[in-house]
Amino acid sequence: MRIGLIGYGGVGKAFTKLIVDKSSMLKEEGLNIEIVYIINSKGGVYNPKGIGYNKLLAFSNGGKSIIEDYDENKKITPDFMLERKDIDLMIELTSTNKETGEPALSYILKALENKIHVVTGNKGPIIQRYKKLEKMAGENGVHLGIGCTCGGALPSVNGGVIEMAGSEISSIEGVFNGTTNYILKEMEDTGCTYDIALKKAKDFGISEANPSFDVEGWDTAFKLLILTNVIMKEEKNLSDIKVEGITNLTPYDIENALKEGKRYKLIGRTSRVEKELNMLVKLEKVDKEHPFYNVDGKNKAVRYISDTLGELTLIGGASGTTAATASILRDIIYISRVARV
Amino acid sequence: MRIGLIGYGGVGKAFTKLIVDKSSMLKEEGLNIEIVYIINSKGGVYNPKGIGYNKLLAFSNGGKSIIEDYDENKKITPDFMLERKDIDLMIELTSTNKETGEPALSYILKALENKIHVVTGNKGPIIQRYKKLEKMAGENGVHLGIGCTCGGALPSVNGGVIEMAGSEISSIEGVFNGTTNYILKEMEDTGCTYDIALKKAKDFGISEANPSFDVEGWDTAFKLLILTNVIMKEEKNLSDIKVEGITNLTPYDIENALKEGKRYKLIGRTSRVEKELNMLVKLEKVDKEHPFYNVDGKNKAVRYISDTLGELTLIGGASGTTAATASILRDIIYISRVARV
Structure with missing residues (x-):
């Protein structure tokens, strides 16, 4: 070749x-x-x-x-x-x-x-x-x-195109961004503020010099947009996604979630309800029964829900x-x- | 076609x-x-x-x-x-x-x-x-x-053959059997004995009339054998796998595990240590940080560890x-x- x-x-x-x-x-x-x-x-x-x-x-x-x-x-x-x-x-x-x-x-x-x-x-x-x-x-x-x-x-595209072939996918959701994953874990582990966790991410070269693309949810939105258009054969635009980042999260929020046995994740999700396609990027609390509960640090994940092949969650995707x-x-x-x- | x-x-x-x-x-x-x-x-x-x-x-x-x-x-x-x-x-x-x-x-x-x-x-x-x-x-x-x-x-074969293509896989492990998953969950949820959980699995048509194939670990072993031979390009036999089932598990074991925040899973695993390939089917306790922690009931899972593509866990696979x-x-x-x- x-x-x-x-x-x-x-x-x-x-x-x-x-x-x-x-x-x-x-x-x-x-x-x-x-x-x-x-x-x-x-x-x-x-x-x-x-x-x-x-x-x-x-x-x-x-x-x-x-x-x-x-x-x-x-x-x-x-x-x-x-x-x-x-x-x-x-x-x-x-x-x-x-x-x-x-x-x-x-x-x-x-x-x-x-x-x-x-x-x-x-x-x-x-x-x-x-x-x-x-x-x-x-x-x-x-x-x-x-x-x-x-x-x-993380084989997120293949996950939909090859591994769910022949089924109808009603939902695509994932944890797609490493920087926000790192920041959320740091806030959980140390109880620090968002700003301190972000500084650490920058110091370690995990976050870009201008982190807004990651922390405001746009990187997640772009990946969700690609998966939606490719796998669901749609022609959506960025403006079709309601995007929210992690910049307003406080140590108090994190602490309360941990008390409930939950962790915050920045999740991108496209779901089909009737004929409508609902697309959003949003901070959500997940408990230990949720497949994304352990998706932190360098890991990413995507979950597909289908008619005939059931659910499929893929977790992994080393960074770098x-x-x-x-x-x-x-x-x-x-x-x-x-x-x- | x-x-x-x-x-x-x-x-x-x-x-x-x-x-x-x-x-x-x-x-x-x-x-x-x-x-x-x-x-x-x-x-x-x-x-x-x-x-x-x-x-x-x-x-x-x-x-x-x-x-x-x-x-x-x-x-x-x-x-x-x-x-x-x-x-x-x-x-x-x-x-x-x-x-x-x-x-x-x-x-x-x-x-x-x-x-x-x-x-x-x-x-x-x-x-x-x-x-x-x-x-x-x-x-x-x-x-x-x-x-x-x-x-x-569950696209376990494709997971190795397509999604890990180009990497060297050092470990294949999975929760491959629905019947044992059901029995373990039943014992956890109700505190019942293995025999009672097995009877329920039979009554609900989840287990076959002769369940030994599942509960003694052979179904898991067969699937592990196929994945190992196909993905690692080996020519192993069933006799190369150390196989253990779930039939000796007691409510006391389950209770102790739950106290530690752990759940029992019947795991099949092939791992390469130096040039040796180690294959086993074994009951193991996993904690909530483990990717198989939530794999119960009808779900199955497989995890690959590789050199260049890192880890990949696939969870899902509706039964039936x-x-x-x-x-x-x-x-x-x-x-x-x-x-x-």
Whole structure:
């Protein structure tokens, strides 16, 4: 399988390392991965015969910016790659724009049009145009892998699309955000205020410098939106979700919940009531009988409720770059099995 | 997709009903199922153009034994079907023989040899000869769906094969048996003895007339064996598993566990320690932080631990004929997607 990788940050670099580490497993799987392009915003590497693993590793580990390495005097860009079309699959890991989905959206569309499979970890284009992308993939007989956009290692998309196949899903709910999980656990364990727990999350690098995206519930909302549109085949927008964060939670609230034997979780939920779809992100108290009771720290979870296959809860999804990368590889293996690339 | 169904008990009958109930969903999926054969031990129905849904429903609901309905004067048997080879997929639901896997094993082998996909709910052949069957499927470019053999609606096989793809799994553990789950919960809730709880399970039709298979841990062991051989690519036998049941548990044990905030679960576990594989079925006490704490009654669960994708716990899997049937349909949909039948 000939792969072009665009976007070469932490996950991209970890991917090139992962396929070296996993080379014997990939061989057993019958999957021969050749990375033909690595492209970032500064330039790219291209070797039509496959970029050597040693060179890959040097790039991955050395932290050097990518150099151009192609005999013609051309800049290696995504457009260059998508014009040559000499790959089977594009890994798209460029930076996210959730308003427009660009430039990833255009790259993905162009790849699919050219019968190139795509695996992406980018929420932007999926939020903006999933239905169009999926249609384009179907018309061109290729696949679009999006597992990494919704919880990384937690197979939340597959959980709905593959594991609940043939059933009608009436509810999707989950604990999708690691930062809020960390903050809530810290408040429970130490009795501290929200601000102190947030500071700790920042100090430990768990929270981003600007945490509002996580703590105000938007990250959860985006993941819920993707799962809803993909699994329930809807075309909802962010404005269809009632979003609430965790910023107003007090130690007093936490203490009262613990007295009741309950824990707060930031839950995203889409439920079908009659013909209406109800979508919200909300702090809820759950007791020890609830499947999300133990979902804290780095764990995430999703629960589906269906007609014929009953309920299914998936809990897990290690955090971090390795896990995100491994979820990209999971999608690639799936595509190689189904499309026999 | 032309389907031949052999074994026409509860699940087989429910299947013919399910595909009528799900006809609009199947159409959306692009999956056109025609049932061409229905065969049981007494005879069979065959219509090369597809057995009409009304006739199917009459058979399913009417409880009539299957009649022969073919213009030539031949008995409709699995061998007859496998000689004509005019199907894409065989659903194999004949009765289980765990010692030999027969006659299902021969039917499945013959189908795969003839490039016919197979979906089975039958543990016997999978326990006996999975590796050979899988190899045969691979060589003939067809698929073998076995989701129904390990927990029905709980996607335990897919959980390992698809959702952990690309990672190395060091541990498989699960709560796989409904009857023991019911008995343990009854003992916890009422403080009754094992014998009283077992009687209740029999009275409610939860336990089989001969419950030893469940309560002595063998059903759990069989499922663990299948998951281990399929997901870890091993060739283990039942004799490799140290099996312990729940028959010696006393109300005193239960009471003590509850005092510690713990619950007993019958857990099957395969774990890799260095190069050794350790397999056991054992009653264990779990506390409320354990992912299996809430797995009781009809629920089942499985947890995988891996190198790159972390931990994944799947909880769910409604019991009963509908759920088992829906898990057969899930495998068929998967095959139709990957093989484009």
